[in-house]
Each structure stands twice: as C-alpha cells, then as structure tokens.
Amino acid sequence: MTPLKVFYNSLGTPEMYAMIRSKMAADMTLVTLDTDEDAERRDKVAGCDVAIVAAKPLTGPTIAAGDRLRLIHHQGVGYHDTVDLAAARARGLRLALTPEGTTIGVAEHAVLLALAAARRVTFADAELRRGHWHVNALRPVSLELYGKTVGFVGFGRIGREAARRFAAFGTRTVFHDPGVADDAAHGAERRPLDWIAGNADLISIHVPLTEATRHLVDAAFIARMKPSAILVNTARGGVVDDAALAAALAEKRILAAGLDVFEGEPIGPDHPYCALPNVVLTPHISAGTRDALSHKMAAVFLNLERFRNGEPLANEVDLATA
Ligand code: NAD
Numbered sequence: 637m638t639p640l641k642v643f644y645n646s647l648g649t650p651e652m653y654a655m656i657r658s659k660m661a662a663d664m665t666l667v668t669l670d671t672d673e674d675a676e677r678r679d680k681v682a683g684c685d686v687a688i689v690a691a692k693p694l695t696g697p698t699i700a701a702g703d704r705l706r707l708i709h710h711q712g713v714g715y716h717d718t719v720d721l722a723a724a725r726a727r728g729l730r731l732a733l734t735p736e737g738t739t740i741g742v743a744e745h746a747v748l749l750a751l752a753a754a755r756r757v758t759f760a761d762a763e764l765r766r767g768h769w770h771v772n773a774l775r776p777v778s779l780e781l782y783g784k785t786v787g788f789v790g791f792g793r794i795g796r797e798a799a800r801r802f803a804a805f806g807t808r809t810v811f812h813d814p815g816v817a818d819d820a821a822h823g824a825e826r827r828p829l830d831w832i833a834g835n836a837d838l839i840s841i842h843v844p845l846t847e848a849t850r851h852l853v854d855a856a857f858i859a860r861m862k863p864s865a866i867l868v869n870t871a872r873g874g875v876v877d878d879a880a881l882a883a884a885l886a887e888k889r890i891l892a893a894g895l896d897v898f899e900g901e902p903i904g905p906d907h908p909y910c911a912l913p914n915v916v917l918t919p920h921i922s923a924g925t926r927d928a929l930s931h932k933m934a935a936v937f938l939n940l941e942r943f944r945n946g947e948p949l950a951n952e953v954d955l956a957t958a
Contacts, residue, residue, distance in 0.1 A: 637663065637944060637945070638944050639663040639664065639665070640663075640664045640665070640685050640686060640940060640943075640944055641664075641665045641667060641683060641684045641685050641686075641704075642660075642664055642665065642666050642667065642684060642685070642686045642687075642688060642940065643667045643680060643681045643684035643686065643687045643688070643702070643705075644656065644666055644667065644668050644669070644687075644688050645669075645677065645681075645687055645688060645689050645690070645692055645694050645698070646669075646689075646690040646691065646692040647669045647671065647672045647692070648668065648669075652929065653666065653668050655926075655929055655930065655933070656929070656933050659930070659933040659934050659936075659937050660933075660937050661937065661941065664937070664940065667680050667681075667684055668680075672692075674695070674697065674698065677698045677701070678697060678698055678701035679701075681698050681699075681701050681702040681705065682701055682702065682703055682704075683703070683704055684702060684704060684705060685704055685705065685706055685707070686705070686706070686707045686708075686709055686940060686943070687699075687702060687705055687707075687708050687709070688709050688710075688711055688936060689708060689709070689710045689711065689715070689718055689719055690710075690711045690712060690718075691712075691718065691901075691920050692718070693717070693718045693719070693720070694708060694718065694719050694720060695720055695723075696720040696722070696723035699720060699723040699724060699727060699729070700723065700727075705727070705729055706729060706730065706943075707729065707730045707731075707732065707940075707943055707949075708724055708729055708730070708731045708732075709731075709732050709733075709734070709936050709939065709940065710731065710732070710733045710734060711734050711932045711933070711936055712733070712734060712738045712923055712932070713733045713734070713735055713738055713793070714844060714845070714871075714872060715731060715733060715953065715958075716844045716845055716846050717844075717845040717872060717874070719731060721955065721958055724955060725955045725956070729955070730949070730952060730955070731952065731953045731955055731958070732939055732949045732950065732951050732952045732953065733951040733952075733953060734932045734935050734936055734939075734951065735793055735951060736931045736932060736934070736935035737923065737927070737928035737929065737930070737931030737932035737935070738793075738794070738923045738928060738932065739793045739794050739797050740797060740927075740928070741922060741923040741924070741925050741927070741928035742794045742797075742798070742842075742870050742922040742923050743794055743797035743798040743800075743801055744801065745870050745896060745918070745921070745922035745923075746794075746798040746801075746802075746840050746842075746868050746870045746894075746922070747798065747801045747802060748894075749868045749870065749894025749895070749896065749916055749918070750781065750786075750802070750838055750840065750866060750868050750894055751781065752894055752916040753866050753868065753892040753893060753894035753914075753915070753916045754778065754779040754780070754781065754838075754866060754892065755774075755778050755779075756774050756777065756778060756892070756913065756914070757916065758916045758917075759774075759913040759914075760774060777891065777892075777914070779837075779864070779866070779891070780805075781802065781805035781806070781807055781838070782805055782806040782807070783806060783807070784807050784808070784837035784838055785807065785808045785810060785835060785836050785837050785838075786799070786802045786807045786808065786809055786810070786836060786837070786838045786839075786840060787810050787811065787812070787827070787832035787833075787835070787836030787838070787839045787840070788809065788810070788811040788812070788813070788824075788839075788840050788842060789811075789812050789813075789829065789832060789839060789840070789841050789842065789843055789852065789853075790811075790812075790813055790841060790842035790843035790844075790871065791811040791812075791813035791816045791821070791824065791842070792813070792815070792816070792842065794842045794870075794871075795811065795813065795840070795842035796820075796822065798840055798842065799811070799822075799824060802838075802840075807838075808825075809823070809824040809825065810824065810825045810826075810827045810831075810832060810835075810836060811824050811825070811826060811827070811832075812826070812827060812828065812829045812831075812832050813826075813843075829852075829857075830860065833857045833858075833860035833861055834860040834861070834862070835862075836862075836865065837862065837864065837865055837866070838865065838866045838867075838868065839853075839861070839865065839866070839867050839868065840868045840869075840870070841853065841867075841868065841869045841870070841871045841875055841876065842870070842871050843871055843872075843875060844871070844872065845871070845872035845873075845874045845875055849872075849875050850874050850875065851874070851875070851876070851877045852875050852876075853867065853869075853875060853876040853877065853881070854877045854880055855877060855880035855883075855884075858877075858880050858881060858884045858889070858890065859884075859889070861884075861889075861890045862890070863888070863889060863890060863891065864891050865890050865891060866890070866891055866892045866893065866894070867881065867890065867892075867893045867894075868893070868894045868895075869893070869894075869895050869896065869897055870896045870897065870922040871897060872897050873897040873898040873899040873900070873901055874899050875897075876895075876899075877899075878898060878899045878908075878909070879908075881893060882908035882909055882912065885909075885912050885914050885915055886908070886912060888914070891914065892914040892915065892916075893914070893915045893916070894915070894916045895909065895915060895916070895917055895918075896917075896918045896919075896920055896921065896922045897920055897922075898920075901919075901920055902919060902920075903917075935950070938950075939951070
C-alpha cells in the first residue's frame, strides 16, 4: 500500500499528537507543528499527501506550499470558514469531513453552556473563591430549563442532537432552518427567525458561518429578544455580532449568554465579555473532548485508508458546488 504523509495544520500538545498517532496505520506519517507560525506550516506541508484541518484555518499560501497535497480532511465539519475553498478548488484537491465525535461533543457543550449561563456558574465559582458566598444574591436571575422554549437556529446534525438533550429537561423545541424538511423535524415546531428571536427563552445557534449567516444574530435580532432570554453560541464567531451582544448583556437587555466562539479568536482578557458577570465563556472547545478526538481520528484514518485504496470517501464535500 502507498505510505501516506499527513500534515496536521493545528498546533497541538505532545499528548494530543500521541493520541492521534495511536489511531494511524504504521505506514502513515504524521507531520506536526512545533510553533503556531505560518512559515513552519508552509515548510512542513511540502511533500505531504493529506492535510488535517481543525479550528485553525488552512490558508491559500499553505495549500500552495503543499506541492503533493491531494486531500484535505477536516477533523470536524465547519469547513466554510476554515478551508480556503477557492485555493483548494483551483488545485483540484478533495475535501472530506468528520461528523463523528463532533456532533455529540458540541450538543453536550450547548447544554453545558445553557445551564452554566442560567445558573451563573462561573460567576458563582469565581466569587466563592474570593470569599463571597452568594447564597441568595443570584436567586432573582437564576433559571431552570424546565418548561422553557428553546429556539434552534440551524437544525442539522448538531442542532437536532442538542434538541434531544434539551428535551430531556422538559423544554419545548422550536427551530428555524430552511434546509430541513418537515419530516426530519421529529416533532419540533418550525418557526420564522423573527418569531424565535422574540419568543424563545433560550436560543442556541447551530449554523455554519457563510456570507448568509454572518451577523444573523445582530443588534436588531438581539433587540427582539426577551429580557429573560439566554443566547448560546457553539457554532461560529461571526454568526453573532459580538459588539451588539456585549452591549445588550452589559445593559441587561437580555439575561445571559454562553459562548464558545467569537469574532477574532483568540479573544484576550480585555474583551468586553470578560468584564460581564452574565456571560459564560469557553475557548472554542465544544468538540474538544478526549472522546471526540478519539472518535474523530478513528474516522479520519479509516477514511484515509479508503483514500489510498481508491475507494469512495465517507463525508466527501463536492468542491464544485460547495
Ligand atoms: P449541518 O450541516 O448538519 O447543519 C447546519 C444546518 O444549518 C443545516 O441544516 C443548514 O440548512 C442550516 N442553515 C444554513 N444556513 C442557515 C440559515 N441562514 N438559517 C438557518 N439555518 C441555516 O452542520 P452541523 O454538523 O450541525 O454543524 C453546524 C455548525 O457547527 C458547523 O458548520 C460549524 O460551524 C459549527 N461547529 C462548531 C464547533 C465548535 O467547536 N464550536 C464544532 C463543530 C461544528
């Protein structure tokens, strides 16, 4: 069989690289980064057959430096903003995705952020460590999920898995997704985006970042939200207008938010969100569990076996129409 040289485009840790290598066939080589520098990416991608992409974008210059590249394998699904599609198309590269691992991890994280925001967990924890015992102060702003209407913006793989998990708390499910057929809605109620903005108690975002979804949650959307509503975004920074959301949270025009993704990642401690007690923040880790990495890599390397055997790939994206 043809040995494969596989370039890993994100900077990981030695433990993470060891986990990835444990899923590889013995005659595949994983080429990893020691720094987060684009110059090292261009050096190391040269001579590799495949590039694995995670949250760090695979740019045009890196694709151009990959003289032997034939396949880009995303280890998740959000390729719209992480792969330079024009450069990949121009080179005639193929692209495959990995829903395995991703879907459950993100769905669980959406529930985690919703509960953490509803109960102000990170604020209460930080305060307790500083000697402030808020046994009563949070009662007026702390919520349960039971009986609430959860609005999903995007009802694909992750939105639907998240809905199943929220439903276990006794919530009502409504969604907006023009791409979902009624028979795939599984009892969830379809609603216009404006209705969701104005009526849902909790709004969870699960759309890709495209020109059509950029700032889908903008100042006007947020202005329609109830003062008691919570926004959760585990999809992509850029779908939410961060400046508009930070202003609404600071002015208590909505109750709280739980955010895993941001415009301009990574954000630093001077970001407006960091001064707000009513927002829970995580650093783009929704799909970043040990379990997810294990499932993702098993699926990626199984697909790479198909690739070198000339078999059809699972979850291939047609770059001509993407
Ligand atoms: P999916 O393709 O199964 O579902 C996305 C859904 O969004 C589709 O059903 C589509 O019709 C819908 N959609 C597109 N444009 C829309 C619009 N304007 N309004 C409403 N709905 C719209 O994808 P998925 O597996 O559910 O993943 C969703 C997104 O989650 C990914 O594109 C990615 O950006 C993000 N994601 C984030 C992380 C993370 O670590 N935070 C991890 C994985 C995926």
